[in-house]
Amino acid sequence: MLNISAYSGKDRAHNAGSNVPRPSSRVSAAAVSIGEQLLAWRKLHGLTAVQVAERAGISRNTLRRIETGDPGVSFEAFLGVARALGVLDALVAATDPYETDLGRARADEVLPKRVRR
Secondary structure: OOOOOOOOOOOHHHHOOOOOOOOOHHHHOOOOOHHHHHHHHHHOEEEEEEEHHHOOOHHHHHHHHHOOOOOOOOOHHHHHHHHHHHHHHHHHHOOOHHHOOOHHHHHHHOOOOOOOO
């Protein structure tokens, strides 16, 4: 997925001299895959890049960076594109731990019990 660290939408050139770690190869590969999938969603909806960028409240260049898998794009921009393409709810559901067997099983062990009156 896209990196939500200290980038905050700034260009990599801005951070070139900083100590911001580069994403792992798995993160980079995931960013490329997700970018390709968002591009496919855009095309399936018959939307132009300009239309999606406007709906997401980002520049066309930022959308291009997301669609090409740049992990330095802000999390807000990524979520805006997901919303504009109608996949935000699916993204939220996909990361919900309570939608997994492990999450449901561990919730009883980890979370405090409700107090009964």
